[in-house]
Each structure stands twice: as C-alpha cells, then as structure tokens.
Amino acid sequence: MKKGLFLLSLIVTFCALGTVSASAVTNDTVKVGLRYGSSVMSSANLENDEGSGYEFGYFEDDRTFVSLGETDETAITMEPAGRDGIQVTVTGTDRVLYESGEDTLAVMPQGRDPVTWFRGNRYRGGFEYTVSGGGLQVVNVVDLEDYVKGVLPSEMPGDWELEALKAQAVCARTFACLTTKHLSAYGFDVCNSTDCQVYSGIGEATSATDRAVEETEGECLYYDGELAQAYYHSSDGGATEDAENVWGTDVPYLRGKEDPYEARTSIPNYSWTVTYTWEQLTWVLQNSGYDIGDVVDAYVSEVTDLGNVYSVTFVDSRGNTLVRTGDDARMAFYSTTLGKNVPSLRFTITGGTGGGSGYAVNSASGTLSSLDGVSVISGGGTVSRLEGEDHAAISASGTVDLTGGSGGRGSASRDGITITGTGNGHNVGMSQYGARAMAEQGHDYIDILEFYFTGIRVR
Numbered sequence: 001m002k003k004g005l006f007l008l009s010l011i012v013t014f015c016a017l018g019t020v021s022a023s024a025v026t027n028d029t030v031k032v033g034l035r036y037g038s039s040v041m042s043s044a045n046l047e048n049d050e051g052s053g054y055e056f057g058y059f060e061d062d063r064t065f066v067s068l069g070e071t072d073e074t075a076i077t078m079e080p081a082g083r084d085g086i087q088v089t090v091t092g093t094d095r096v097l098y099e100s101g102e103d104t105l106a107v108m109p110q111g112r113d114p115v116t117w118f119r120g121n122r123y124r125g126g127f128e129y130t131v132s133g134g135g136l137q138v139v140n141v142v143d144l145e146d147y148v149k150g151v152l153p154s155e156m157p158g159d160w161e162l163e164a165l166k167a168q169a170v171c172a173r174t175f176a177c178l179t180t181k182h183l184s185a186y187g188f189d190v191c192n193s194t195d196c197q198v199y200s201g202i203g204e205a206t207s208a209t210d211r212a213v214e215e216t217e218g219e220c221l222y223y224d225g226e227l228a229q230a231y232y233h234s235s236d237g238g239a240t241e242d243a244e245n246v247w248g249t250d251v252p253y254l255r256g257k258e259d260p261y262e263a264r265t266s267i268p269n270y271s272w273t274v275t276y277t278w279e280q281l282t283w284v285l286q287n288s289g290y291d292i293g294d295v296v297d298a299y300v301s302e303v304t305d306l307g308n309v310y311s312v313t314f315v316d317s318r319g320n321t322l323v324r325t326g327d328d329a330r331m332a333f334y335s336t337t338l339g340k341n342v343p344s345l346r347f348t349i350t351g352g353t354g355g356g357s358g359y360a361v362n363s364a365s366g367t368l369s370s371l372d373g374v375s376v377i378s379g380g381g382t383v384s385r386l387e388g389e390d391h392a393a394i395s396a397s398g399t400v401d402l403t404g405g406s407g408g409r410g411s412a413s414r415d416g417i418t419i420t421g422t423g424n425g426h427n428v429g430m431s432q433y434g435a436r437a438m439a440e441q442g443h444d445y446i447d448i449l450e451f452y453f454t455g456i457r458v459r
Helices: 144-155 162-178 207-215 243-247 278-287 432-440 445-452
Strands: 002-004 029-035 044-050 054-059 065-071 075-081 085-090 096-100 104-109 115-118 121-123 126-132 135-143 221-223 271-276 295-304 309-316 321-325 347-350 359-361 363-368 375-377 383-385 392-395 398-401 417-422
Touching (some): 044 104, 054 096, 065 096, 065 104, 075 096, 075 104, 075 135, 096 104, 135 144, 144 162, 144 207, 162 207, 162 221, 162 432, 162 445, 271 278, 278 309, 295 347, 432 445
Antiparallel strands (some): 029 135, 044 075, 044 115, 054 104, 085 096, 104 126, 126 135, 271 417, 295 309, 309 321, 347 417, 375 383
C-alpha cells in the first residue's frame, strides 16, 4: 500500500511485465541484434580471429544452419545487391565470393571453436544479414551460454565475488530466455544495448565470469513453474520497490523490501545531488512533450511504504499541475542536453513548497504559488506591490501569518530545486551492489536471488 502527502490517481503502465510459459530461445540459440533500425550498415565486414574462412547459407526456423557455399578467405564484406539480394566480396576488393538472391543471408565461421571480429569486438557463433532500409541489419546467432558469457562482464565487473557473478549470470540468462520484445519487428530475440542487456561479444570476459556462467549452466529464475522477469539495477539506495509502484503492473515476485546489505559495501556515487533552475526544469519538461507552462514549483507528492518516491508534482505559473508517477517520477527530469538526471526513485526535493496549497486569490478556485511581486489594494484604496514572502492578512479571527502559503509548507525557492538521493536504477528486482555485498558476507547466489526475488526458484 502507498502512503503520501496527497492522494493521486494517475497510473503508469509498463509493457511485458508478467510471466510466460515458454522460452524465447530456440534450441539454446539466441539471436542478438547488433545493428538494426536506424543503425543498419551500408556494408558489413567480418574477419577471422580464430578459424579458417566462412560458409554461406541460411538458418532454419529451429536455427539450424544450412550451408549453400563456402570460402577460405578470412576477411569478407557483405553489402546489399540490387533490391533484395546480398553480395559477399573479399574485403578491400571487388572480387565476388557469393551472391544471394534472397534478402537474408547467414554466414557461419569455419574451424574449431571459431571467433570472429566484427566492428572491433570478437564474437562466437554465426551472423545473419537482412536487407533493411537500404542497408544491412546484422544479427549474431550464438549459443545461449556463449551469449551469457558476453553479457556478464558487460553488466557486472569481472573482479567481483564469484557468487555475485553467478547471480548476475542467472539473471542475464533468464532475461534472454524470456525476452521477445524485438522478435516481431526485427526477427531477433534481444538487442545488444541497455534497452535489453549490454552485449559486446567475448572481449571483456574473464576466467571468473566464464566460471560463473559455467557453474550455473542452464539455470534460470522461475515463479510458479514459469520463467520470471529477472530485472536488476545498479543499487537501490536502501530499499527495492514493488513493480506495481514503478511500472504500474503487479508482479508477485517483484516485491520491494528494505535492503540491509548495500550499506555494508563501498558503492561509488551512492549519494548524489542534482539541481535545476525553474527555467531548466521548464525546458526539460516542455521538450519532453509535457503540456505545462513556466514551472514555479516541484515537490514529492507521494511516497511508498518503503520510502521510495511514487509521484512528483510540478506546478506552473498559472497554477496548472503535472503529476508523474512511478519510474516517470524520476525520468521526467532526464535531459541529455543538460547532462542531468535523477538516478533512482529514492530522493527528496528541496526548494519547492513541499505541496503547500498556495495563496487563495479572490476565490477558492484561484491560487498563487508565490506572493512576491503581487499588487494588493488596502482598505483605503492604496495599491502596493509586495516584495518577498513574509506577509500577514487580517481575518475575522485576527491576524494570520501568510508566510509559506495557506498550506503552511513554505514558499518555492526563487532559484529552483535541489534533488538529493541515493542509489542508481529503477529499484526493481536485484541490486547488483547488494548482490556484491551479500557475496562479500558469505551468501551464495541462491541466497542472493531468493532475497531480491520473492518466492522464486532457481533451476
């Protein structure tokens, strides 16, 4: 149950939360999108790092590779040929090695346990190219365990404790097995960025990260016999949160809880502060498409039982309000242009009124968030301009101090707001630094996963 300063009814939604009954991975093989959409390539190079040449063909629906041709050349280039075909040449030459009349071509490195260079990273498995938007979409078709070996060191430092790495490996594997967000649009399971999980081949793998994957081979998170959403984040700042309060969907195993472990380990930038002037905040919100005027107030209007922010209210100079809830309560502040963001949902705001109801003007329906600069008419007809916020009014019951507005919560700062908080991420699921702290204190990866995910089983 949520508790807060004011009752709010706005709801955020988050797609794809819940459980599914089957894995998205086919025959323990994952399709990973490396270049797609706006990042398609006019041509794509491959070069053997370990191996000897390539085979050309296609992948069946069960992801079995079918060979239609081969070459012992070790450096090749793929590019669109005509409207639908794909042509393969020796890199740096016009010598054609293979031509496909189809809009999709699969390339499989030859040799024992081959490794291939693509765009500065080394990859295991094969590649699938599809003509798209005048260029080539590039997909790595790779064994599930090799994929997890590529994700793990990109998502968690390889020198962390083995049990923390194992917990992360199970989360990464589960995420891949459950995720189908790109399958219908692009034909692959997961992308290689933070939109899914960071994956850059095998270049960052260490003996410890490989060991963590091997010692948890095939293991995933399950709830009531079905794959679970294995969400994770850097640090929770003191408490994780219910998925319902962050993304708007109730998930029984994604329950928030106080985290006693993070405080027992060193976490860089664990506490943070970010400031916004009213002009900056107005610009950020308006450029994000929000319908609001000049912002003059902002405050946390509701918190959860665990002390995380549930909603933030913004007020403009006309008295209009904009309320953002759940993860949008922090993402509303995000600006790449200003280089500012609110890292987690565990924060406080100073400089706003804190939710004061403002000053009533002429009627109950009219309010002002500030009296500074307002003109008033005295009983004798004199017009005066107010300065500052320390004023009083005479009512039937006597003199009433107006400082801070009729709600008595203080007036908004002229300079803007300061947001102070702890943690980094969306606060749902496993805290990576919490996992590290638990491992440092002797807990194994099962303990870690069962703490952060309520009622799950690892198998």
